[in-house]
Amino acid sequence: MIRTMLAAAKEDLQLQELHLVCHNVNTKGMLLYSRLGFKPYEIVKRTSPHETFIAGIFMKIELT
Incomplete structure (x- = not known):
């Protein structure tokens, strides 16, 4: 599914990069x-549904 999303994004000539947020508890x-080429560029403090602190790790990949 992610590879399909990346392929579709690369077809859009207006898109130069794709961004996502992954939480630190989602190691996989x-x-x-x-592995797909996303690089982290920012970390923000978030609160989980269980009221504990987690890190939201912003990642991006260049589409060019």
Whole structure:
């Protein structure tokens, strides 16, 4: 599904990069996005549904 989304985004000549947010508790997601070429660029403090603090890690990939 993610590869399909990336292919569709690359077809849009107006898009130069794609961004996402992955939470630090989603280790499998962060590793997958990293393997696909996404790079982290910002971290923000968030509150989970269980009222604990988690990190929202912003990631992006260049589409050119």
